[in-house]
Amino acid sequence: MLDFKALLFDLDGTLLDTAPDFISALNIQLARHGRAALPDSAVRTSVTNGSVGLIQDAFGITPEHPQFEILREEFLSLYFANLADKTALFDGLEQVLSECDARGIPWGIVTNKPWKYTEAALAQLNLMAGAATVICPDHVKQPKPHPEAILLACQQISIAPSDCLYVGDHVRDIEAGRAAGTRNIAAAWGYIEPGEDIVGWRADWIVNQSNQLHSLLF
16 A cells, blocks of 8 residues: 555556547547547557647648648547547546545545536536546646646645656646656556657556556555
8 A cells, every 4th residue: 555645647648548539529520521530549649649639640631731720629629519428537547546535535626628628528527526636738838748838737626746646648747746746656557658758757666457556556
């Protein structure tokens, strides 16, 4: 059992498997534009780069393209309409949250996903009420990998960063946690891009499967 007083998560690819709803929205959009659907695996690894990365990969254009922002807004509208249809906690993480609740350990979320989408997804999944803190880019001047968001979360729950664990599936999560002073867990079950060197992130722990997190923590 690890000694910690609070548990903080990244959202997409760490706490929630949101990729199925991203895949649905993107493939609806591609069909509208007469394009073939992308393989699920390709979309999953792009989710970590947000709507910008998804549009770049799906349409083969850069943000400088005159149609880029139009396509991105269309995609986000499609996604928002059904953003929690297939999204769910990763396997074993409901048990982790329940254990935190039973032990009086606050848990929260620090994500680069905008509040509009984060709040809607958490509300539809009945997770918002249980979270002690939810920090999005809307709440800070600098998102991850800057430590500001994690430091704000620790401030809101009145627990020192050194007493918090932060779990994330991207190097920016681990960099943000390390800069903030938390101990950090790399979620290798998440949306990891091919060839990514997870060991090189220098997390304190690497957990390969989400259903293994409970046994590490408790």
